Amino acid sequence: xxxxxxxxxEHVERHFRKTGQSVYMHLKRHVREKVRGASGGALPKxxxxxxxxxxxxxxxxxxxxxxxxxxxxxxxxxxxxxxxLPNIEELPALVTIACDAVLxxxxxxxxxxxxxxxxxxxxxxxxxxxxxxxxxxxxxPSGWKCARCDxxxxxxxxxxxxxxxxxxWFFDSSGGNGxxxxxxxxLGYPLAVKLGTITPDGADVYSFQEEEPVLxxxxxxxxxxxxxxxxxxxxxxNGLRDNDIKPRVxxxxxxxxxxxxxxxxxxxxYTGLKNLGNSCYLSSVMQAIFSIPEFQxxxxxxxxxxxDYSPLDPTQDFNxxxxxxxxxxxxxxxxxxxxxxxxxxxxxxxxxxxQQNGISPRMFKAFVSKSHPELSxxxxxxxxxxxxxxxxxxxxxxxxxxxxxxxxxxxxxERIQCCQTRKVRxxxxxxxxxxxxxxxxxxxxxxxxIAYELTRREAEANRRPLPELVRAKIPFSACLQAFSExxxxxxxxxxxxxxxxxxxxxxxxxxxxxxxxxxxxKFTFGLDWVPKKFDVSIDMPDLLDINHLRARxxxxxxxxxxxxxxxxxxxxxxKDRLMNQLMDPSDIDESSVMQLAEMGFPxxxxxxxxxxxxxxxxxxxxxxxIVHMEEPDFAEPLTMPGYGGAASAGAxxxxxxxxxxxxxxxxxxxxxxxGFHRNQAIQALRATNSNLERALDWIFSHPxxxxxxxxVIEMENNANANIISEAKxxxxxxxxxxxxxxxxxxISHMGTSTMSGHYVCHIKKEGRWVIYNxxxxxxxxxxxxxxxxxxxxxxxxS
Numbered sequence: 001x002x003x004x005x006x007x008x009x010e011h012v013e014r015h016f017r018k019t020g021q022s023v024y025m026h027l028k029r030h031v032r033e034k035v036r037g038a039s040g041g042a043l044p045k046x047x048x049x050x051x052x053x054x055x056x057x058x059x060x061x062x063x064x065x066x067x068x069x070x071x072x073x074x075x076x077x078x079x080x081x082x083x084x085l086p087n088i089e090e091l092p093a094l095v096t097i098a099c100d101a102v103l104x105x106x107x108x109x110x111x112x113x114x115x116x117x118x119x120x121x122x123x124x125x126x127x128x129x130x131x132x133x134x135x136x137x138x139x140x141p142s143g144w145k146c147a148r149c150d151x152x153x154x155x156x157x158x159x160x161x162x163x164x165x166x167x168x169w170f171f172d173s174s175g176g177n178g179x180x181x182x183x184x185x186x187l188g189y190p191l192a193v194k195l196g197t198i199t200p201d202g203a204d205v206y207s208f209q210e211e212e213p214v215l216x217x218x219x220x221x222x223x224x225x226x227x228x229x230x231x232x233x234x235x236x237x238n239g240l241r242d243n244d245i246k247p248r249v250x251x252x253x254x255x256x257x258x259x260x261x262x263x264x265x266x267x268x269x270y271t272g273l274k275n276l277g278n279s280c281y282l283s284s285v286m287q288a289i290f291s292i293p294e295f296q297x298x299x300x301x302x303x304x305x306x307x308d309y310s311p312l313d314p315t316q317d318f319n320x321x322x323x324x325x326x327x328x329x330x331x332x333x334x335x336x337x338x339x340x341x342x343x344x345x346x347x348x349x350x351x352x353x354x355q356q357n358g359i360s361p362r363m364f365k366a367f368v369s370k371s372h373p374e375l376s377x378x379x380x381x382x383x384x385x386x387x388x389x390x391x392x393x394x395x396x397x398x399x400x401x402x403x404x405x406x407x408x409x410x411x412x413x414e415r416i417q418c419c420q421t422r423k424v425r426x427x428x429x430x431x432x433x434x435x436x437x438x439x440x441x442x443x444x445x446x447x448x449x450i451a452y453e454l455t456r457r458e459a460e461a462n463r464r465p466l467p468e469l470v471r472a473k474i475p476f477s478a479c480l481q482a483f484s485e486x487x488x489x490x491x492x493x494x495x496x497x498x499x500x501x502x503x504x505x506x507x508x509x510x511x512x513x514x515x516x517x518x519x520x521x522k523f524t525f526g527l528d529w530v531p532k533k534f535d536v537s538i539d540m541p542d543l544l545d546i547n548h549l550r551a552r553x554x555x556x557x558x559x560x561x562x563x564x565x566x567x568x569x570x571x572x573x574x575k576d577r578l579m580n581q582l583m584d585p586s587d588i589d590e591s592s593v594m595q596l597a598e599m600g601f602p603x604x605x606x607x608x609x610x611x612x613x614x615x616x617x618x619x620x621x622x623x624x625x626i627v628h629m630e631e632p633d634f635a636e637p638l639t640m641p642g643y644g645g646a647a648s649a650g651a652x653x654x655x656x657x658x659x660x661x662x663x664x665x666x667x668x669x670x671x672x673x674x675g676f677h678r679n680q681a682i683q684a685l686r687a688t689n690s691n692l693e694r695a696l697d698w699i700f701s702h703p704x705x706x707x708x709x710x711x712v713i714e715m716e717n718n719a720n721a722n723i724i725s726e727a728k729x730x731x732x733x734x735x736x737x738x739x740x741x742x743x744x745x746x747i748s749h750m751g752t753s754t755m756s757g758h759y760v761c762h763i764k765k766e767g768r769w770v771i772y773n774x775x776x777x778x779x780x781x782x783x784x785x786x787x788x789x790x791x792x793x794x795x796x797x798s
Contacts, residue, residue, distance in 0.1 A: 001025060001074075001098060005313065014307060016077045023076060023095075025085070025102060030069045072103055124207045124214035126190045130159060130222060137162030138227035144195055148179040151619050153595050155196070156180040156206065159222045160189035167194070167206075176617070184208035191216060198223065198230055199755050251469075251535070255748045255760055255784050257771060262778035265770055268332035272358035272775035280774055281383040282365055284761035285390065287772045288745045288792050290326050291763050292515060298404040299323040300330055306399070311687065318397040321364045328359040335777070358775030368393060373591060382754040383747050383790055384433070384519050389594070391432050392603045395637070406733050408432045408517060411510035413551035418494045418561065419502040425561045426554060428510050430602040430635035430734075433517040433790075434483070438534045442478030445470070472536045479520070479538060484508065484549060494561065508551040511736035516544070518791040523754055533752050537786040540743065544793055547739035592618045601625055602635035611638055663690045671695065741793035749789040759789075 001023045007015050012024060072085040074095075083090060085099055139162065144155050146166040154167045154176040165183050166176035180192055191214070194204040203223075207214045216222060223230050253259065269291070273283035289295050299306070299322045306323045307314075314320040328334055334357070369375035372389060394405040412431050417424045443449060452470035459467060486504045494501035522534045554560065588610050595618040596606035609621035609628075628634055663685035670692060671681035676699055684695035744764045751757015761772040762783045769780035 001095070001102075003312065004102070005315070011307065013077075018308065019312070022078070023074060025099065026071075026073050026075050026082075028071045030071065031066055032069070033066055072099075074099070121213055121215045122210075124191060124205070124210060124216055126207065126209065127214070127216045127218055130191060130216075130218070131189075132159065132222065132225045133161045135161060139164070139195075146177070146179055148182075149177050151176055153618055154194075156192040156194050157226070158183060158189050159191045159193060159205075159216075159225075161187070162226045164195065165192075177619075181208060191222075193219070193223070198228065199753065200230055201756070203230070251787070252750045252758070254782075255750050255787055256773060257780060257782055257784075260781040262771065262781060264337075265777045265779055266332075266335045266337040268330055268335075269765060270770065270777045271329045271332070271335040272772060272777045273329075274358045274360045275774040276360070276362060276365060277378050278380040279361065279365060280759040281381045281386050282361060282368075283774055284747045284759040284772065285383055285387050285790075286325060286361070286364075287329070287761045287763060288747060288790075289390070290329050291745060291765070292404070292407065292794075294404040294407050294514075296326065296330060298399060298402055300326040302399060303327055309687075315363060316367065318367065318393055319399060321367050322394075325359075325361060325364045334359050358777075372594065380751075380754070380756050382523075383749070383759055385598070385754075387517070387790065388432060388597060388603070392593075392597070395603060396607075403733065405432070406735060407514040409734055410513040410516075410736075411734055413508050413510040413553070414505060415508075416489060416503045416505045419504065421494065421501075421561070423494075423559045423561045424554070427629060429629070430604070431600075432513075432603075433519050435519045435521055436479045437482045437521050438536055438538075439474055439478035439482045440472060440534065440536070443472040443474055443536075445473050469535065472534070474536050474538045476539050476541060480546075509546065509549050509739065510551040511734040512546070512550075512739045512795070514735045514737065514795050516546075516741050516793040516795075518544075518793065520789055520791075522749075522789060533749075540746070540785050540788060540791055542743050542785075543796070544741040544743070545739060546741070550739060587615070589615045589617075592621055596621060596625065601629075604637045605629070605635050608638045667692055667695075671699075737795055738798045740796045740798070742796050743785070743791060744794050745792040746783075746785060746788035747790040748784060748787050762788075 002021050003019075005015070007024075016022060016024075074083040074085060074087075074091075075081070076083075085103070086096070088096055091099070139157060144164050145152050146155060147163055148165060151166040155164050156167050157164055158180070163183055165180040166178070167180050168176050168178035184190065184192075188209075190207055190209040192206050192208070193216075194206070197204040203219060205214050205216045205219065206212075220230050273279075273286065275283070290300075299319065303323050306319050310317050310320040368390065375381055375386060375389065391405045391408060395403065398405075409430055409432060411428050414427050414429065415424055416427075448470050449472055452467060455467045459465065484506065486506050489503040489505050494503070518540075520536075520538060522536065524532050524534070588607055592610045592615070593603070593606045596609060597603050599622075601609075605625060605628075606621070609624040610618075613620045613624050663682060667685060667690055668678065668681045671684070672678050674696075680699055681695070684698040685691075687695070687698050745762065747759055747761050749757055749759055762780055762785075763770050763772065769783040771778050771780040771783070
């Protein structure tokens with residue numbers, strides 16, 4: 001009743017021992033079957049005055065057959081003395097007021113779930129009578145660039161004249177040079193739509209005159225003026241919606257194994273996740289992640305230590321939330337089969353349905369998505385983008401020297417040959433997944449596909465039922481071949497010419513990861529701007545051998561390009577910031593980091609680029625990347641001067657700073673002069689980002705820390721080891737080995753775009769495939785391995 005944090009039964013004692021807080025409110029909802037009348041039916045409904053908590057009811061329990069009763073009481077630790085609520089006589093007035101406020105408050109989740117921010121936007125007063133110039137402008141589906149500068153991200157299409165210009169700092173926190181706003185000030189054209197956000201469901205529209213995001217009810221017509229058909233996916237002339245067409249329904253049926261009697265699975269590792277509304281992308285990725293032993297050991301294996309040393313507010317600690325979610329999925333406590341008596345009763349009522357409630361990842365989703373504009377919305381997201389975002393969070397919040405995401409990390413050797421001088425440059429970068437292009441030209445059933453397309457067009461023209469879908473069959477070997485084929489580079493910096501030149505780039509593995517994640521690049525845009533998904537079947541192998549893709553380095557007869565960097569221009573107003581001020585790593589603009597990461601650059605390199613360019617935006621950071629991408633530590637974590645560890649370590653089990661960071665000696669001296677041990681001072685400062693006042697509070701709230709001497713020694717060893725490693729730099733952390741892998745999980749997508757549809761995960765456990773479809777976990781009968789989007793392979797021991 002001091003911090004208003006909530007704990008389950010098994011953790012409330014830990015919180016009491018850790019903080020000394022002794023007064024807790026115990027909330028409980030009882031579920032009982034309704035009393036039956038003489039005719040066997042439930043008694044008539046009446047208002048239940050015993051429900052006063054704003055809690056979600058269980059969707060699997062029919063409200064006509066069950067009734068609820070809420071109970072609240074105060075519990076005083078350590079004696080567990082209970083006081084029933086409400087109790088005006090025994091409690092002080094202040095306590096009574098606090099209790100009443102808690103009991104009458106709305107659920108925080110109920111505040112999050114209803115109407116997303118789009119529904120609260122006002123309709124622009126300029127939308128109904130917007131002037132659009134008949135100037136013949138047509139906007140292509142890709143390759144955009146600001147008309148006044150070279151910026152290629154955060155671009156806005158003016159809906160009056162079709163100009164494509166960069167934004168500044170609008171509502172989505174992305175950066176630019178403000179040319180869209182300048183254009184409005186020059187000509188007064190009020191509305192613009194952000195390129196890259198246009199879907200059949202809408203887009204991000206901004207009104208310069210009204211100075212806020214707005215709704216444009218005529219957006220489809222306004223976009224069609226410039227050749228953008230956003231409503232093509234919504235319907236056809238015969239009234240059929242895209243998801244109602246039989247070929248698309250077939251995909252849903254195959255991936256979800258509809259029609260098969262799937263046997264529910266229970267126990268440790270067989271717990272589902274409730275869908276919070278378009279959260280299946282998160283559920284599928286987390287099920288795959290926590291099937292990997294390294295993640296299980298890092299979080300669930302360290303549960304007591306992580307929970308004991310979490311910050312005072314564990315809702316804002318990544319490692320605590322990861323551990324909480326992992327424990328929920330792996331413990332088996334939330335995946336128990338119904339007892340025999342319940343099954344018999346259900347069978348007698350002829351209403352037996354296996355009840356798998358799953359666990360709710362609300363708090364985890366709220367934390368991991370808060371720094372990401374797209375993930376924090378209730379819209380569907382790309383599972384691949386969330387996977388990379390999660391890896392970034394794990395990298396920044398590693399527990400001591402342990403970093404489970406290292407199992408995905410590998411080095412890519414890139415060879416670029418200058419087309420004019422024929423000289424070559426070899427560089428290495430870090431990556432976390434292998435992106436395979438879809439080799440449509442290699443389809444083995446081309447004649448069948450041509451016949452289907454002709455029949456489909458004829459059926460649409462004559463308003464007849466569409467033919468059964470014919471899916472393109474692509475050999476996996478063709479996709480693997482396309483991955484290793486040379487790629488043309490138009491803006492390659494040739495140091496031999498001291499100018500940009502055309503080049504040819506090839507990529508190979510400089511190291512093989514312990515776990516290989518393969519993404520099938522199924523999604524693109526059509527010429528009409530409609531998001532398009534390649535409807536393909538790829539014969540993904542159970543055993544994958546990529547040893548032939550091992551990098552070979554500089555070959556005999558090849559001549560390397562000279563090591564001369566291109567010039568870089570940084571705006572004058574940022575130079576003082578770069579020279580005179582070191583920015584706190586926690587202040588790095590994550591939206592700029594993600595913009596760069598989405599271009600394919602390593603996450604840690606993106607963080608360094610944004611940091612060393614003083615948060616000046618993605619364009620300036622991109623220039624930094626071009627200059628430094630050939631440096632051996634390009635993809636290594638950001639290291640701060642005067643610190644033993646990487647700034648990117650982020651929050652650890654002790655709070656906001658990583659275990660490797662050594663606090664300033666002058667602050668340590670201040671604390672030790674007060675009579676505290678040096679070890680206490682060091683750990684308190686690590687847990688509070690070296691904030692003296694907060695560090696003192698931390699010491700007083702952790703009296704048990706002094707007793708845990710073994711843990712102190714371990715932390716000191718970590719710090720000493722890091723100081724040694726700083727003196728002797730090492731290469732990127734990789735776990736190289738054989739390039740032979742076996743498939744153990746895959747994530748499939750149903751729908752026409754990553755911004756809509758549904759995700760399902762299949763994982764091979766104990767020798768059989770299991771399907772994870774939100775809260776439902778069942779033994780798989782026909783795993784659709786040929787229709788996956790993300791594939792997870794583990795290395796086969798040699």
